[in-house]
Amino acid sequence: MGYLLLGAAIAAEVGATTAMKFSDGLSRLVPSLVTVVGYVISFVLLAQTLKTISVGTAYAIWSGVGTAAIATIGLLCFGEGMTAVKAAGMALIIIGVVVLNLGGAH
Numbered sequence: 594m595g596y597l598l599l600g601a602a603i604a605a606e607v608g609a610t611t612a613m614k615f616s617d618g619l620s621r622l623v624p625s626l627v628t629v630v631g632y633v634i635s636f637v638l639l640a641q642t643l644k645t646i647s648v649g650t651a652y653a654i655w656s657g658v659g660t661a662a663i664a665t666i667g668l669l670c671f672g673e674g675m676t677a678v679k680a681a682g683m684a685l686i687i688i689g690v691v692v693l694n695l696g697g698a699h
Contacts, residue, residue: 595645597663602638603655604632607662653693657686 609631616624635655642651661683667673 595642595651598638599642599654602635602642603658605638606655607666608657609635610659610663610668611670631665647667650693650695654690657690661686692695 594668609628612624612627612631615621616628619625624690639651639655642655664673664679664683668675
């Protein structure tokens with residue numbers, strides 16, 4: 594159940610960050626509200642996740658997967674460029690999350 598909650602927390606955070614891109618510096622009401630509500634939901638779900646998953650592992654997965662997802666959305670939806678350095682950074686994030694999980698996620 595912990596990983597399901599963590600997945601939902603990541604999805605809410607990614608949605609909130611994507612909405613922030615459309616908020617024009619938080620000056621557009623609807624995307625700004627989606628941003629705030631998304632982050633609140635994400636933090637509530639992350640807090641629930643911490644009941645069953647260690648804080649270091651949960652936060653590393655939440656931030657790492659969220660970062661990689663947002664970088665991918667930026668590439669696919671917003672025309673942001675992909676360089677070898679960006680690709681290497683995303684690969685390192687994924688490797689780090691895997692290593693943390695292999696080291697014991699409980």
